[in-house]
Amino acid sequence: MAKYRNKPVFIDAVRYQRGMEDGFDCYSISGMFIGTFGKDGPLPRVQQLPFINTPQGKLYLSEGCYIITEANGKRSTMPASIFELLYEKVDE
Template sequence: MPKYRKKPVVIEAELYRPGLEDGFKDAFVSIGQVVRGEKIKIQKRPFIHTLEGDHIISPGDYIITGVEGERYPCKPDIFEKTYEKVE
């Protein structure tokens, strides 16, 4: 099977902080175990609009702005494996 390497592209990214979201949505949140499963509640969570639809943002996520100006969240462990800082 042929192998491919991602072309080097410089992107902008910053750790999520309040104010970077596009709004807040209701989302299910686990609040611990109960006798017959997990207890959940609905909570407002920040989100951003992406090319694939709205994505919930979590504390610690990076918000990446791609080469066409598109934005999307990225979990910190994936971000650190995929990107390195450009000076």
């Protein structure tokens, strides 16, 4: 049986910090959806779920996750625990 390995795939990635999101979906304490707000405007003092926009829709961000940008410009997110198992930083 032949053995194979994945070809190297290079991506751009950055660990999420507040300010990198495209906006927030906001919910009241009871869980009722209040609305979607841009990151630069005032936000209500309720539960705020940060997200990035992708062609497939919103992807929600959590503290410490990575925002990945592939060579074709497609963005996605990945939890840090998985990202750090799959990728290692390379020098340019």
